[in-house]
Structures are given as C-alpha cells and as structure tokens.
Amino acid sequence: MTPEMVACLAILAVAIGAFAWDRLPADVIALGVMLAVIATGLLPADKAFAGFSSDTVMMILGLLIMTVGLVQTGVVEITGRFVFEFAGRSQAVFLPIMMVSVAVLSAFMSNTAATAFFVPLVVGYAAKIGVSPARFLLPLAFASILTSSVTLISTSTNLIVSDLLGTYQQPPMGMFELAPVGLPIAVAGILYVWLIGVRLLPQRSNQKAEEKIGERTYQADILIPEESPLIGKSLKEAHLTEDAGMTVVKAIRGSDTLRRAALDELELAAGDELLIEGLRADLLKIKDIKGIDFKADVHPAKPPEKETEKKDKEKDEEEEDEKTIVEGVLLPRSPLIGRSLRSLAFKERYGLEVLAIHRAGSLPSSISSARLRMGDVLLLQGTPQNVKALEQGNLFNIFGSVQEERLNRGHAPLAAAIFALAINRRNDEAGVIARCHAGRRVPHAADALPVSGRRLSPGRVEGVDPHWRAAVVVGAAMEASAPVNTWRNSS
Structure with missing residues (x-):
C-alpha cells in the first residue's frame, strides 16, 4: 500500500467519523475533505473544484430554483388547501388524500420542501378537528420519503448515480426509469401506513395541536375597507371560516354587535370590524387577502399633502418597507400591565402596531380595549429599530421575527408550466433546462447566499436549505473521490 493510499484512507475514515458525529454541517465536512485531498497532493487544485460545474450540481441547483418558484407562487399551498377542503372533517378521507398529495409533489420536487410546507397545514387541520397532529405528521413524512425513488429528480442521490453512469460509458437514467421499481x-x-401503520402509532392526549407544536391562538381586529371586493359576501365566501383556519368571534357594525348564529347570515359591509381568532400563520395570511386589513394597518385619511411634507412621506414609505413582524411576551414587572393599548397610545408611543394578541385562559373582547396582563403575547409589527428599543426598555421579551413569506400567486400558472416543461424532458434535456434556470437565477442569488445555504435571494423559503447543502456536498465529493477511482481503475 502506497503512502498516497494510506493518506486517502485516513481522510476517508475521518470524513466518515465526522458525518457519524453529526456535529458539523455536511457541506462543511465535504469541503474539508476536498481541501485535505488538495493539501496532501492527491488531487491538483485546478481539478478539485471541477465538480461544482458538473451537470449533477447544476441540476440540483436548477431544481432548487424551480422548487422555490412552486412554493413562493403558492402552487404547493393551493394543492394543500384543496386537500383540506375536499376532506372536510373526516380523518378517514383526509389521511389517504394527504399522503397521496404529498407523495405526488415529492416525486417531482424536493421532498424536504414539500413536507415542510405541508406541516403547518396539517397542524392547522388537526387543531380544527381537535386531534393530535402526531396522527398525521408521521404518515406525512413516510409518504414523502417513499416516493424518492419514483423519478430521477425526486432526490439528489438519483442524480448522482445517473451522472456516474456516464463515466462508465453508460447512458444516463431517464426521468421515469426508476418508476417500475420505485x-x-x-x-x-x-x-401499509394508511391501513396498518397508523394504528400502531401511540395514542396522544387531546391537547390542542397548536400548543403541542408551539403555535398559539391569537385574536385580531380586522376591518372591511371602503370599496372592498368582499362587500356583500358572507364570511364563508370571504374565506373567513374554520376551513381557512380562522374563527370570527364577533362582528361590530356601528353600535350593533353580532355573535354566534347571527354571523352565519352576515353579509359584509364597508366599515365592519371583525374580531377573529386563529393560529399565527393563518392570521398573517390576511395580509394577502384583497379587501380586508388588520385594524392596526389602517391609517386615518389625511388632507392633501403640501410640497414640504413629501419628504416625510417618502421616509414613512421607506420605513414601511423595512417593517418586520415579531412576537413579544409582556414581562412580569412591565409598567404596561393593567393598561389598554388605547390608553397607552401604543402605536404613537412605541412606533409599533399590535396586529394580534394571545392570552392564556380568557381572551380579550377587543384588541385596543384589552387591559394587558403579565404573559400576554403580542404580535407586533414595526421597524427593527423600534422593536429593539422596546426590548431594551424591559417591557417585552422579543421572540424574534415571524414574518411569513408573501406568496406571489399571480405567477403560479407560469411556475407550474415551467416545472411541467422540465419534468417532461428526458435525460440530457432535463439537465439542460435545469442548468438554464440555474444560470439565469443563481448568479443573482449568490450575492446573498452564504455557503451554508441559509438564505435565498430575493427571499428565503423554509424547507429548501438542504438542497443547497446537497449541491455543495456533491460538488466537493465528486472530484475528491477521483484518487480512489484512479487507483481502482489502475488495479
């Protein structure tokens, strides 16, 4: 055994140990192996980075871009919402449809992204019907994993094997070549999971699903503005029902307050104020509904502006773009305890808007008139500077940003069409499409994208980060393994 072989085996052993230790990110370990191979002279530096330009890496990056497109344009969310509306409150109908839906999506996109996007929808459904989400989450994961061997693009492992076939003068795998087996x-x-496996799951208590997962039920005041397209529609037609994860507690119209049965016959009118209840993620979707606003977001009409006031308006617009949404819990010794948001003039004093409030036990009758209590959790919107100032004043403990990605649903048909075009291509053609997407988008994202893959410009999408790590691991490993292949071929 030559010294080069000993060095290579030592590097391989250290790499396996590091992967098993699981304390360092996989991409960091792979890059370390590549640098070690260069440092020991086993591979020239000019060849070590050649793997990052391989078809496999470009395919992974291209698929990531298309997956992000499907998520950001709402294609995945639309699919999930359709499943939940079709199933109603029947678990027997919901479970198989949910598993089939996530399985189909996972066959043509990152199963990590598909699962991550379905999780909050499944948790919301479990909360609505009053069961533990554990009954659905494990079947969701299995359904996603089981379809990873159906198509070429369902997992990066398939892409690597297909690329390696070319080194042995074999044609690459087709898009559906694995389907007869997978x-x-x-x-x-x-x-099996549907008929047998789900019955083997341990029985959980009927604790609320949102409390188990860390979600909280918030209450928020919303308004129907003038010229809203929702005027004249019922709550169901406006998608302000339990099917959308929201419950209207009461409606205020002038001096009248409507509750319970009266809400079923309510037709929305301009100026209506609704007190709604729901999980944080569901309430934040109100910002995407045209014709309805958080009361805190509605600013009173102002007289025509003078020329000297335009600069102040531009400054306000810049601050509006910088706004973030955070959760803040009221500290035990906060001087705000016992006072209402209206009496505090909270927005004017602290520069923050209270979108919603969560309170253990009894919930407030309205947001602005509620007297704050120790432990109240407020959903706050404002600039990072104002959020920091509030926390430094020992008034609240800020949990961090909970801003949700805004979906661009207008581009959903285009995103679906592009993805359909890509998966209908075979072999090299699929790689060409993916490389074209990556070539057009990745250079622009690179400025805001660290090697660890924590952000994607223009916006980060949860659940797809592992694809960036996979691209780095594959690119580093493909050439780092070259010395082993050389010795094997020579022997």
Whole structure:
C-alpha cells in the first residue's frame, strides 16, 4: 500500500467519523475533505473544484430554483388547501388524500420542501378537528420519503448515480426509469401506513395541536375597507371560516354587535370590524387577502399633502418597507400591565402596531380595549429599530421575527408550466433546462447566499436549505473521490 493510499484512507475514515458525529454541517465536512485531498497532493487544485460545474450540481441547483418558484407562487399551498377542503372533517378521507398529495409533489420536487410546507397545514387541520397532529405528521413524512425513488429528480442521490453512469460509458437514467421499481414500493408503503401503520402509532392526549407544536391562538381586529371586493359576501365566501383556519368571534357594525348564529347570515359591509381568532400563520395570511386589513394597518385619511411634507412621506414609505413582524411576551414587572393599548397610545408611543394578541385562559373582547396582563403575547409589527428599543426598555421579551413569506400567486400558472416543461424532458434535456434556470437565477442569488445555504435571494423559503447543502456536498465529493477511482481503475 502506497503512502498516497494510506493518506486517502485516513481522510476517508475521518470524513466518515465526522458525518457519524453529526456535529458539523455536511457541506462543511465535504469541503474539508476536498481541501485535505488538495493539501496532501492527491488531487491538483485546478481539478478539485471541477465538480461544482458538473451537470449533477447544476441540476440540483436548477431544481432548487424551480422548487422555490412552486412554493413562493403558492402552487404547493393551493394543492394543500384543496386537500383540506375536499376532506372536510373526516380523518378517514383526509389521511389517504394527504399522503397521496404529498407523495405526488415529492416525486417531482424536493421532498424536504414539500413536507415542510405541508406541516403547518396539517397542524392547522388537526387543531380544527381537535386531534393530535402526531396522527398525521408521521404518515406525512413516510409518504414523502417513499416516493424518492419514483423519478430521477425526486432526490439528489438519483442524480448522482445517473451522472456516474456516464463515466462508465453508460447512458444516463431517464426521468421515469426508476418508476417500475420505485412506484410499486411507494404504493405498497403508503397502503401499509394508511391501513396498518397508523394504528400502531401511540395514542396522544387531546391537547390542542397548536400548543403541542408551539403555535398559539391569537385574536385580531380586522376591518372591511371602503370599496372592498368582499362587500356583500358572507364570511364563508370571504374565506373567513374554520376551513381557512380562522374563527370570527364577533362582528361590530356601528353600535350593533353580532355573535354566534347571527354571523352565519352576515353579509359584509364597508366599515365592519371583525374580531377573529386563529393560529399565527393563518392570521398573517390576511395580509394577502384583497379587501380586508388588520385594524392596526389602517391609517386615518389625511388632507392633501403640501410640497414640504413629501419628504416625510417618502421616509414613512421607506420605513414601511423595512417593517418586520415579531412576537413579544409582556414581562412580569412591565409598567404596561393593567393598561389598554388605547390608553397607552401604543402605536404613537412605541412606533409599533399590535396586529394580534394571545392570552392564556380568557381572551380579550377587543384588541385596543384589552387591559394587558403579565404573559400576554403580542404580535407586533414595526421597524427593527423600534422593536429593539422596546426590548431594551424591559417591557417585552422579543421572540424574534415571524414574518411569513408573501406568496406571489399571480405567477403560479407560469411556475407550474415551467416545472411541467422540465419534468417532461428526458435525460440530457432535463439537465439542460435545469442548468438554464440555474444560470439565469443563481448568479443573482449568490450575492446573498452564504455557503451554508441559509438564505435565498430575493427571499428565503423554509424547507429548501438542504438542497443547497446537497449541491455543495456533491460538488466537493465528486472530484475528491477521483484518487480512489484512479487507483481502482489502475488495479
């Protein structure tokens, strides 16, 4: 055994140990292996980075861009919402439809991204019907995993194997070449989980789903503005019902207050004020609904501006773009305890808008008139500077940003069409499409994208970060393994 072989085996052993230790990110370990191979002279530096330009890495990056497109334009959310509306409150109907839906999506996009996007929807559904989300989350994960061997692009491992076939003068795998083997396995696995596996899950208590996952039920005041397209529609037609994860507690119209049965016959009118209840993620979707606003977001009409006031308006618009949303819990010795938001003139004093409030036990009758209590959790909107000032004043403990990605649903058909075009291509053509997408978008994202893959410009999407790590691992490993392949071929 030559010294080079000993060095290579030592590096390999250290890498395996580091992966098993699981204390360092996989991409960092892979880059370390590549640098070690260069430092020991096993591979020239000019060849070590060649793996990052391989078809496999470009394919992974291209698929990431298309996956982000499907998520950001709402294609995945629309699919999930359709499943929940179709299933109603029947668990027997919901479970198989949910598993099949996530399985189909996972076959053509990152199963990590598909699962991550379905999780809050599933948790919300579990909360609505009053069962533990554990009954659905494990089947969700299995359904996503089982379809990873159905298509070429369902997991990066398939892409690596397909690329390696070319080094042995073999044609690459087709898009659905794995389906004759992978599809029966996926179908059998899903049937087993649905019919048998779900019955083997431990029974959980009927604790609220949102409390188990860390979600909180908030209450918020919302308004129907003038010329809203929702005027004249019922709450169901406006998607302000339990099916959308929201419950209207009461409606205020002038001096009248409507509750319970009266809400079923309510037709929305301009100026209506609604007190709604729901999980944080569901309430924040109000910002995407045209014709309805958080009361805190509505600013009173102002007289025509003078020329000297335009600069102040531009400054306010810049601050509006910088706004973030955070959760803050009222500290025990806060001087705000016992006072209402209206009496505090909270928005004017602290520069922050209170979108919603969570309170353990009894909930307030309205946001602005509620007297604050120790432990109240407020959903606050404002600039980072004002949020920091509030926390430094020992008034609140800020949890951090909970800003949700705004979905661009207008581009959903285009995103779906591009993705459909890509998956209908075979072999090299699929790689060409992916490389084209990556070539157009990745250079612009690179400025805001660290190697660890924590952000994607123009916006970060939860659940797709592992794809960036996979691209780095594959790019580093493909050439780092070259010395082993050379010795094997020479022997």
